Amino acid sequence: MHATPKAFFAALANDTRLRLLMLLTREGELCVCELTQALGVSQPHISRHLAQLRELALVADRRAGTWIYYRIHPDLPNWARKVLHETLKALAPTPPFRQDANVLAAMTQRPDAPRYTETQGSGPD
Secondary structure, eight states, X not given: OOOOHXXXXXXXXXXXXXXXXXXXXXXXXXXXXXXXXXXXXXXXXXXXXXXXHHHTTSEEEEEETTEEEEEEOTTOOHHHHHHHHHHHHHHTTSTTHHHXXXXXXXXXXXXXXXXXOGGGTTOOO
């Protein structure tokens, strides 16, 4: 099931979900610990919003050992993907999106499991 346009834009209207989607659009795939560190909020808060995004089929997850990784859902419609990429281009240099990316880049001891990339196709779910 994919989000309707109304549900998609409602997801973008929430600050936490928008920040999560922008990081995932930028980075490709991140674990919950990286998202928690980047946004500076609690793990339960991040997990609750990721669950909502997963229910809308905006993100997909996979488990690698003890880590759970999230990425933009590989089956997300092209129109929605374009909206995310254009939104990232516009918001990346502005707060809090710039700070989220900087905190993530400075994070030490990031998990080193192989990462999913869009060039790998649909990938595991």
